[in-house]
Amino acid sequence: MENYETEHRERIRSVAPECCVLLKTNGKFPLKCAGKIALYGNGARRTLKGGRGSADVNVRTYTTAEQGLKNAGFTVTTESWMDGYERAFQSAGKDFRALLKEKIACEGMDRLMENLSIVMPEPEYDLLPEGEGDTAVYVLSRLCGEGVDRQAVKGDLYLSETEIRDILQLEKKYENFLLVLNTGCIVDLAPIADQVGNILLLSQLGMSVGDVLADLILGKAYPSGKLAATWAAAKDYCNVGEFGRRDDTRYREGIYVGYRYFDSVGKEPLFCFGHGLGYTDFLISAGRVVLKGTDVSVSVKVKNTGAYRGKEVVQLYVSLPEKELDQPFQTLAAFAKTKELLPGEEEILTLSFPVESLASTDSMRHQRVLEAGEYILRLGNSSRNTKICGVVVLDQRAVTEEIHPVGGETDFPDWKPDEAQRQKLEKFLISEDLSPETGTKTGETFEKLPILKLFANQIKKQMHHPPKTDPDALSFVQNLSDEELVYLCTGDFVGEGSKNVIGDAALTVAGAAGETTGRFQKDGVDPLIMADGPSGLRLSRLYGVDEQGIYAVEEQNDPLMEIEDKTELIPDDIKKILYSMMPQLTPEERRGTIHEQNCTAIPIAAALAQSWSTEAAETCAEVVAEEMKRFGIQIWLAPAMNIQRHPLCGRTFEYYSEDPLISGKMAAAVTKAIQKHNGCCVTIKHFICNNQEANRFRTNSMVNERALRDIYARGYEIAVKEAQPYALMSSYNLLNGVHTSERYDLLEVLLREEWGYRGMVMSDFLPGDKTASDVSNKYRKFASAPSIKAGNDLMMPGGRAHYENILKALQKEDPDWVLSRQEVERCAARNIELAWKLKGR
Ligand code: BGC
Numbered sequence: 100m101e102n103y104e105t106e107h108r109e110r111i112r113s114v115a116p117e118c119c120v121l122l123k124t125n126g127k128f129p130l131k132c133a134g135k136i137a138l139y140g141n142g143a144r145r146t147l148k149g150g151r152g153s154a155d156v157n158v159r160t161y162t163t164a165e166q167g168l169k170n171a172g173f174t175v176t177t178e179s180w181m182d183g184y185e186r187a188f189q190s191a192g193k194d195f196r197a198l199l200k201e202k203i204a205c206e207g208m209d210r211l212m213e214n215l216s217i218v219m220p221e222p223e224y225d226l227l228p229e230g231e232g233d234t235a236v237y238v239l240s241r242l243c244g245e246g247v248d249r250q251a252v253k254g255d256l257y258l259s260e261t262e263i264r265d266i267l268q269l270e271k272k273y274e275n276f277l278l279v280l281n282t283g284c285i286v287d288l289a290p291i292a293d294q295v296g297n298i299l300l301l302s303q304l305g306m307s308v309g310d311v312l313a314d315l316i317l318g319k320a321y322p323s324g325k326l327a328a329t330w331a332a333a334k335d336y337c338n339v340g341e342f343g344r345r346d347d348t349r350y351r352e353g354i355y356v357g358y359r360y361f362d363s364v365g366k367e368p369l370f371c372f373g374h375g376l377g378y379t380d381f382l383i384s385a386g387r388v389v390l391k392g393t394d395v396s397v398s399v400k401v402k403n404t405g406a407y408r409g410k411e412v413v414q415l416y417v418s419l420p421e422k423e424l425d426q427p428f429q430t431l432a433a434f435a436k437t438k439e440l441l442p443g444e445e446e447i448l449t450l451s452f453p454v455e456s457l458a459s460t461d462s463m464r465h466q467r468v469l470e471a472g473e474y475i476l477r478l479g480n481s482s483r484n485t486k487i488c489g490v491v492v493l494d495q496r497a498v499t500e501e502i503h504p505v506g507g508e509t510d511f512p513d514w515k516p517d518e519a520q521r522q523k524l525e526k527f528l529i530s531e532d533l534s535p536e537t538g539t540k541t542g543e544t545f546e547k548l549p550i551l552k553l554f555a556n557q558i559k560k561q562m563h564h565p566p567k568t569d570p571d572a573l574s575f576v577q578n579l580s581d582e583e584l585v586y587l588c589t590g591d592f593v594g595e596g597s598k599n600v601i602g603d604a605a606l607t608v609a610g611a612a613g614e615t616t617g618r619f620q621k622d623g624v625d626p627l628i629m630a631d632g633p634s635g636l637r638l639s640r641l642y643g644v645d646e647q648g649i650y651a652v653e654e655q656n657d658p659l660m661e662i663e664d665k666t667e668l669i670p671d672d673i674k675k676i677l678y679s680m681m682p683q684l685t686p687e688e689r690r691g692t693i694h695e696q697n698c699t700a701i702p703i704a705a706a707l708a709q710s711w712s713t714e715a716a717e718t719c720a721e722v723v724a725e726e727m728k729r730f731g732i733q734i735w736l737a738p739a740m741n742i743q744r745h746p747l748c749g750r751t752f753e754y755y756s757e758d759p760l761i762s763g764k765m766a767a768a769v770t771k772a773i774q775k776h777n778g779c780c781v782t783i784k785h786f787i788c789n790n791q792e793a794n795r796f797r798t799n800s801m802v803n804e805r806a807l808r809d810i811y812a813r814g815y816e817i818a819v820k821e822a823q824p825y826a827l828m829s830s831y832n833l834l835n836g837v838h839t840s841e842r843y844d845l846l847e848v849l850l851r852e853e854w855g856y857r858g859m860v861m862s863d864f865l866p867g868d869k870t871a872s873d874v875s876n877k878y879r880k881f882a883s884a885p886s887i888k889a890g891n892d893l894m895m896p897g898g899r900a901h902y903e904n905i906l907k908a909l910q911k912e913d914p915d916w917v918l919s920r921q922e923v924e925r926c927a928a929r930n931i932e933l934a935w936k937l938k939g940r
Contacts, residue, residue, distance in 0.1 A: 117324060152245025155244070180230060237279065248791055327761050342744075382404050435450050488549075490549070506844065615629075625938045787815065788800035833878055867879060
């Protein structure tokens with residue numbers, strides 16, 4: 100292992116415990132020392148470092164739970180149980196593949212790609228828990244990934260019968276029992292949650308996942324994460340809106356996503372948003388609440404009152420007044436995390452936010468507004484453990500921004516909680532007396548409740564400053580031929596296509612996702628190489644170089660591949676098509692020297708968000724930036740910022756949170772950490788409302804403008820305004836009937852004109868451009884020419900078809916789409932500007 104690998108692994112190991120959430124504790128952990136340990140569960144040996152798909156990072160090795168515990172000096176007493184589990188898993192895998200083959204034969208090719216990434220639900224099996232000692236750990240894993248949503252079945256969203264039986268039995272049998280959740284998505288823990296004393300959401304932490312588990316069990320490290328999504332019984336999630344429809348999915352729940360729903364209807368989740376324990380306790384006391392201009396700030400004293408070191412996250416929520424617009428019970432407005440506090444130590448934190456950040460969209464009047472009334476500030480360490488610490492009173496309705504209508508229309512009004520639900524809520528959550536005379540109890544201290552007066556004329560109005568295209572870049576592209584111009588707007592390719600395999604289409608760096616037009620090589624326009632994320636840098640670990648160029652060398656070192664590699668299911672005719680897109684010789688036939696590119700897998704985005712620490716996110720991003728430099732990558736295809744709308748979404752682990760503030764703050768921190776390195780940038784993706792994988796190229800998300808702006812776009816808005824990412828990726832799905840890449844109102848109006856975005860927009864990978872299957876579907880796939888027209892500057896990964904379709908539209912030879920020279924120049928200029936920015940001129 101090279102020095103940088105060891106060093107990066109250690110950095111990740113030291114920061115990862117911040118991402119782990121202790122959901123329950125009875126004080127039995129951490130242990131005093133390593134000894135005998137009984138290890139069970141599907142994740143004992145098959146521990147997951149991350150999810151599947153383009154976010155998967157090819158690594159040299161990573162530590163599993165078993166290895167981590169052994170490295171830490173434990174004697175694992177359950178080898179034969181783990182061997183037995185392996186046999187059960189393998190035999191279930193065989194049956195599963197046979198079933199899948201049958202299903203594909205029946206349902207035809209259309210479903211093939213979806214079924215290829217389907218995950219086998221956990222099988223049922225009978226094995227005796229025979230491990231010795233007083234201590235047992237059960238590692239429960241769930242794999243999910245790109246291309247297919249999870250299933251509401253036992254062994255996926257639900258616990259299997261075997262898992263329930265074993266977990267409950269182990270809880271009784273062992274003195275010290277810890278249930279470890281090695282998942283990037285929610286599992287319905289209702290059957291066991293109140294019966295198990297210790298539950299740790301370890302999550303999927305990349306390279307050192309097993310070592311981190313051992314560190315936590317031994318107290319060499321402590322968990323300090325908080326949930327960034329609500330963990331509830333599956334039946335309790337909001338079912339007002341639709342999910343996973345093939346054609347149209349109506350987001351009827353509007354703004355009531357995640358805790359905004361649970362809190363507003365008074366439903367008790369198993370573990371609420373923001374919840375997380377540690378090995379110690381903290382006392383949180385609100386200090387001064389100040390209004391400076393329109394900035395609210397609350398100073399908070401956090402004291403470690405326990406016997407162990409730890410860090411605490413303080414959260415500030417606001418309940419907004421409801422006049423014309425309905426509001427969720429509360430909205431996260433600010434958060435901060437302490438440094439490490441020793442027992443008895445205290446720290447003063449300041450949480451602040453501009454009042455304007457609470458504005459809601461009034462889509463009737465095309466405004467963002469703050470309504471008159473009381474803004475109740477709630478401070479605490481989870482969404483369900485807060486105390487009121489102050490009230491801001493706004494005298495009149497104030498407009499914070501005049502906005503354009505964007506996103507189109509739906510055929511439904513948004514849902515809102517009814518009166519009965521709201522009344523339940525009043526009893527349920529608002530227990531404090533709001534009168535300033537009685538004050539409010541915050542931790543141990545009583546303070547007079549501050550009431551702060553704010554006047555509508557103080558509110559700052561957001562003005563729009565649309566960016567101008569760089570005049571040098573514009574005059575550069577104005578001198579190009581049509582062909583050259585169009586070439587700049589497609590990813591690089593050879594022959595008919597780039598290698599044209601999603602996630603592995605680059606020509607310069609093996610296994611990178613794609614690249615821009617290097618063969619253009621005019622006046623110093625070099626190619627920009629893109630690699631996937633967000634769990635690190637996705638490259639081929641091994642690659643060869645011969646006279647034809649670079650080629651990836653596949654490795655079969657992933658234990659899951661034995662079951663999950665389903666290439667045998669691809670019919671021969673499809674295989675032929677796939678091979679015809681690739682270079683003439685297959686990797687097996689090629690020679691040349693073999694090289695290594697070892698990248699570090701960092702915690703998945705969902706875990707990073709659980710740290711509630713922008714510093715932790717920056718530390719991980721820094722590792723990625725260093726590897727981008729090392730391997731010659733300029734554009735990282737991350738962070739992914741879609742909202743975790745539904746527990747069944749297959750890519751949940753790639754996304755940060757159900758809350759847009761956390762998503763936006765995390766993405767802004769990551770963007771700054773990457774882009775401070777010359778020649779490196781991020782790509783925030785997938786813009787927008789890409790919240791399911793079902794039929795992902797042709798699914799239409801139907802969302803009203805308020806939810807669009809206040810929930811789904813809000814995180815992107817924060818990231819753009821705070822950190823100016825250089826690149827953004829549009830999404831596969833349609834939004835209200837039009838593909839996002841083809842929506843001028845999204846790309847040119849919302850993103851550029853309103854938010855002032857100065858970067859370029861690329862498509863997600865593989866435009867359809869009139870594919871044959873378009874006719875048999877309600878919606879076609881997104882296409883190159885209309886995307887360019889809408890301000891989607893670059894079609895990725897690029898291929899002859901995309902190049903020709905844009906050229907035809909430009910030369911008025913396409914009956915359906917027409918592009919003007921200015922429209923293509925505008926996109927090409929933005930791509931040139933990026934190349935100059937990243938490669939210097
Ligand atoms: C995914 C993107 C990814 C791209 C390139 C697409 O299928 O949706 O997230 O960046 O492939 O691998």
